[in-house]
Amino acid sequence: xxxxxxxxxxxxxxxxxxxxxxxxxxxxxxxxxxxxxxxxxxxxxxxxxxxxxxxxxxxxxxxxxxxxxxxxxxxxxxxxxxxxxxxxxxxxxxxxxxxxxxxxxxxxxxxxxxxxxxxxxxxxxxxxxxxxxxxxxxxxxxxxxxxxxxxxxxxxxxxxxxxxxxxxxxxxxxxxxxxxxxxxxxxxxxxxxxxxxxxxxxxxxxxxxxxxxxxxxxxx
Amino acid sequence: xxxxxxxxxxxxxxxxxxxxxxxxxxxxxxxxxxxxxxxxxxxxxxxxxxxxxxxxxxxxxxxxxxxxxxxxxxxxxxxxxxxxxxxxxxxxxxxxxxxxxxxxxxxxxxxxxxxxxxxxxxxxxxxxxxxxxxxxxxxxxxxxxxxxxxxxxxxxxxxxxxxxxxxxxxxxxxxxxxxxxxxxxxxxxxxxxxxxxxxxxxxxxxxxxxxxxxxxxxxx
DNA sequence: CTGAACCTGACAGGATGCTGACAGTTCAAG
DNA sequence: CTTGAACTGTCAGCATCCTGTCAGGTTCAG
Numbered sequence: 001x002x003x004x005x006x007x008x009x010x011x012x013x014x015x016x017x018x019x020x021x022x023x024x025x026x027x028x029x030x031x032x033x034x035x036x037x038x039x040x041x042x043x044x045x046x047x048x049x050x051x052x053x054x055x056x057x058x059x060x061x062x063x064x065x066x067x068x069x070x071x072x073x074x075x076x077x078x079x080x081x082x083x084x085x086x087x088x089x090x091x092x093x094x095x096x097x098x099x100x101x102x103x104x105x106x107x108x109x110x111x112x113x114x115x116x117x118x119x120x121x122x123x124x125x126x127x128x129x130x131x132x133x134x135x136x137x138x139x140x141x142x143x144x145x146x147x148x149x150x151x152x153x154x155x156x157x158x159x160x161x162x163x164x165x166x167x168x169x170x171x172x173x174x175x176x177x178x179x180x181x182x183x184x185x186x187x188x189x190x191x192x193x194x195x196x197x198x199x200x201x202x203x204x205x206x207x208x209x210x211x212x213x214x215x216x217x218x219x220x
Numbered sequence: 221x222x223x224x225x226x227x228x229x230x231x232x233x234x235x236x237x238x239x240x241x242x243x244x245x246x247x248x249x250x251x252x253x254x255x256x257x258x259x260x261x262x263x264x265x266x267x268x269x270x271x272x273x274x275x276x277x278x279x280x281x282x283x284x285x286x287x288x289x290x291x292x293x294x295x296x297x298x299x300x301x302x303x304x305x306x307x308x309x310x311x312x313x314x315x316x317x318x319x320x321x322x323x324x325x326x327x328x329x330x331x332x333x334x335x336x337x338x339x340x341x342x343x344x345x346x347x348x349x350x351x352x353x354x355x356x357x358x359x360x361x362x363x364x365x366x367x368x369x370x371x372x373x374x375x376x377x378x379x380x381x382x383x384x385x386x387x388x389x390x391x392x393x394x395x396x397x398x399x400x401x402x403x404x405x406x407x408x409x410x411x412x413x414x415x416x417x418x419x420x421x422x423x424x425x426x427x428x429x430x431x432x433x434x435x436x437x438x439x440x
Numbered sequence: 441c442t443g444a445a446c447c448t449g450a451c452a453g454g455a456t457g458c459t460g461a462c463a464g465t466t467c468a469a470g
Numbered sequence: 471c472t473t474g475a476a477c478t479g480t481c482a483g484c485a486t487c488c489t490g491t492c493a494g495g496t497t498c499a500g
Contacts, residue, residue, distance in 0.1 A: 106330045151477055167357030179478090189479050191457060196478090198458095210456070210487070211372025212359050371488055399489090408446080409490050415448055416489090430445065430498065447496070455488075462481085470473075 001116070002026045004048040006036035006062075007078070008055055012101075016049075019105045033057025043071050047115055049108070050095075051078040063095060074115045076108070127162035129218050132205060134162050143201060153178050154197050161206065161216040170213035221336070222246045224265040226256035226282075227298065228275055232321075236269075239325045240332075253277025260286055263293055267335055269328070271298040294335045296328070347382035349438050352425060354382050363421060373398050374417050381426065381436045390433035 003020060007013040008031045020027045028045070030036045033056040040048050040062070052059035063075060077095040097111050127134045134141045139155045141148040150158065156178045160169060171190045179189065194214060198206055206214050223240060227233040228251045240247045248265070250256045253276040260268050260282070272279035283295060298321055347354045354361045359375050361368040370378065376398045380389060391410045395401045399409065414434060418426055426434050 110331075153478070164357075168359055187479070188457080188481090192459085192479070195458065195460095208457070209359055212375075215358055373489075407490065408492090411446065412448080412490070414446095418447095428446070442500095443498105444500105445496105445498075448494090450493095451491090453488105453490095456486085458485080459483090460481105462479105464477105464479090466477080467475090468473100469475100470471100 001046050002028065002044065003112075004036070004040050004045040004050075004073075005029045006031075006033075006040075006049070006054055006059070007051040008032060008053075009051075016105070016108070019109070023109055031055075033059070033062055037062045037065060040066055040073065041071060043073055045073050047074045047076065047112060049076045049078065049112070076111060076115060078103075127159070127165075129162055129165050129216055132158070132162070132201060132216075134158055148200055150200065151196075153193055154200070157193060157197060158201075161214070165216050165218050168209050168213045168215045173213070221266045222248065222264065223332075224256070224260050224268040224270075224293075225249045226251075226253075226260075226269070226274055226279070227271045228252060228273075229271075236325070236328070239329070243329055251275075253279070253282055257282045257285060260293065265293050267294045267296065267332060269296045269298065269332070296331055296335060298323075347379070347385075349382055349385050349436055352378070352382070352421060352436075354378055368420055370420065371416075373413055374420070377413060377417060378421075381434070385436050385438055388429045388433045388435045393433070 001024065003025050005013070005017060005020065005027050007016065007029070010031075013029060013031070017027050017029050028039060030039060031054075033054040036050065036054060036059075037057055039045075040050075050059050050063065054062070059077065063077070066073070066075075074096045077098040079098055079100050096115055099108060099111060127136065131144050132141065133145075134155075136159060139150075139152075139159070141150050141155060141158050157174060160174065160177050174190050174193075178193075194206060206216060208214055221244070223245050225233070225237060225240065225247050227236065227249070230251070233249060233251070237247050237249050248259060250259060251274075253274040256270065256274060256279075257277060259265075260270075270279050270283065274282070279297065283297070286293070286295075345356045347356065351364045352361065353365075354375075356379065359379075361370050361375060361378050377394060380394065380397050394410050394413075398413075414426060426436060428434055
């Protein structure tokens with residue numbers, strides 16, 4: 001299990017490297033953007049932990065280049081603060097998970113393992129429910145087999161709903177998972193997105209549970 | 221929080237059981253495969269710590285059987301050593317996490333907590349009592365299997381009653397838990413809500429204990 | 441019998457959710 | 471650099487639903 005770890009802060013890096021190696025991983029550590037890009041580009045790592053604030057070459061740019069080149073190594077992005085814009089950008093650029101600094105090692109390890117597990121079981125990444133299906137590898141949704149034209153946020157929302165088919169997802173959870181925000185209320189962006197999604201999926205695809213949230217029927 | 225712990229090495233087991241109980245868990249300990257399978261099969265545990273090298277019946281086989289039978293209790297697999305193959309097999313069989321021996325207790329506890337946290341966030345509990353049932357995941361109540369159309373407060377109230385089936389819930393508790401108020405008396409909003417709920421559930425679903433509160437018969 | 445506790449139907453104000461429109465931003469093509 | 475398309479947050483208006491309150495009736499315990 002070889003990991004690539006890109007982080008310029010020496011103190012943090014030493015700590016993390018020690019913990020990762022203690023957990024049985026072999027770690028390659030780089031401290032600047034160009035090195036990270038070069039090493040990651042060969043696709044030989046099981047996962048990459050990428051600080052978005054690298055010197056020399058921005059983490060987001062690196063990530064986008066990798067994805068463009070077809071490198072699908074799972075990436076956990078480390079964001080400087082709880083900046084939600086950064087998180088959203090990270091997801092759009094192709095990160096599989098993000099972790100806001102500061103973080104606890106257990107958290108990083110847990111997410112890393114989850115990511116590796118998902119990656120190893122990547123065969124069955126097609127969620128389906130009634131007329132709707134969704135390929136998590138390509139983030140492509142379909143209705144009755146015909147591909148849908150979903151925006152990034154809509155796709156993530158649909159993914160979330162399908163993962164939790166049959167159970168209610170609160171607007172707050174949607175905001176967190178899909179948009180990367182955690183501030184509640186005071187805006188109806190979730191409602192707006194649901195409306196757009198419904199327009200593409202059909203009005204009865206996503207149901208409202210007034211006062212609680214939204215859900216896709218079926219599942220559990 | 222009841223745990224199932226399957227481990228045949230008596231020395232390790234004693235150590236782990238002591239630590240788990242010290243952390244506030246109630247532990248059922250078994251030392252061979254068949255016992256583990258039997259006890260785990262009732263799905264009553266919050267989590268299972270499963271040594272893969274059990275005598276009598278292999279841990280992986282047990283795990284696969286459970287999953288086949290729909291037991292989705294979170295499982296931490298203990299692997300003999302850092303054998304990579306074993307880990308992969310463990311994940312494929314349905315383990316939620318693995319831990320290579322030897323391990324430190326803190327590590328086990330940390331992973332256990334992480335697992336329980338994740339699991340509790342996804343659990344879809346169905347409360348039921350006589351003709352009434354309530355799915356907490358979808359916040360959907362049913363009477364004789366037919367879905368009910370409950371308002372948010374009614375749904376939360378029904379949930380509360382079912383959680384405390386057989387015991388009296390005071391109007392004050394209802395006001396607090398369901399409506400989020402803490403001011404007592406001076407209004408009969410609770411009474412009004414009970415009336416509306418009875419209209420949907422049937423008059424005999426919720427009984428009054430004059431001077432104390434309301435309750436659903438049966439349960440405890 | 442009597443007062444307190446409880447029930448119920450009606451109602452209005454408020455909360456909640458939906459929708460169409462719009463503007464700022466990003467991104468890629470020209 | 472300019473341009474245009476796509477995306478998404480925000481806003482305002484609207485429809486609907488929810489729920490606290492009130493008034494009057496009913497039931498219960500002492």
